[in-house]
Structure formats: C-alpha cells, structure tokens
Amino acid sequence: xxxxxxxxxxTEQMVTYTIEFGDRLVVVEHVPARVCVQCGERLYNPETVExxxxxxxxxxxxxxxxxxxxxxxxxx
Numbered sequence: 914x915x916x917x918x919x920x921x922x923x924t925e926q927m928v929t930y931t932i933e934f935g936d937r938l939v940v941v942e943h944v945p946a947r948v949c950v951q952c953g954e955r956l957y958n959p960e961t962v963e964x965x966x967x968x969x970x971x972x973x974x975x976x977x978x979x980x981x982x983x984x985x986x987x988x989x
Contacts, residue, residue, distance in 0.1 A: 914947060921951030928955060930965060939969050940979065 914923045926948045930941040944965065947956040957965070 916949035916952060916954050918954050919949060919952045921949050923947040923949050923954075923956065932965075932969060934969050938981065941965060941968055942976075 915921065916923050924947070926946060927943050928946045928948060930944045930946075932939050944957070945961055948954070
C-alpha cells in the first residue's frame with residue numbers, strides 16, 4: 914500500500930496514539946497502524962478506530978499513569 918499524501922510505501926507498525934480529551938491527554942500504546950516510511954502519515958482500520966474511541970470514552974482505569982509537563986508556547 915502507498916501513502917495518499919506522498920506516495921511512499923506504508924508498513925504495518927505498532928504505534929502510540931495520543932489524543933486530547935477534555936482537559937486530559939490520553940495515551941494508548943501498542944496500537945496497530947499503517948505508517949508511511951517517508952512522511953509518517955498513519956492509517957487505522959475501522960475496528961482499531963472503534964476500539965480507540967471506546968477506550969477514550971469509557972474512561973476506565975488506565976494500565977499506568979504518566980506525569981508530563983505542559984508548556985504554554987505563548988507565555989514568555
């Protein structure tokens with residue numbers, strides 16, 4: 914399969930998916946995706962997208978917690 918953006922080869926990989934949900938940053942590890950070797954574009958199959966949505970919306974207990982700093986680019 915080739916990338917719709919740049920035309921390069923896409924390979925199956927396990928990636929880390931992140932999304933901002935309300936005031937939380939949600940991180941989901943070990944997500945299967947097709948990733949472009951040139952530009953990094955990611956494609957997820959419909960079943961993966963449904964599972965990601967369920968994980969984010971359910972707000973179940975996470976596997977582990979991360980503490981991460983947040984910086985404001987506009988602040989001096």
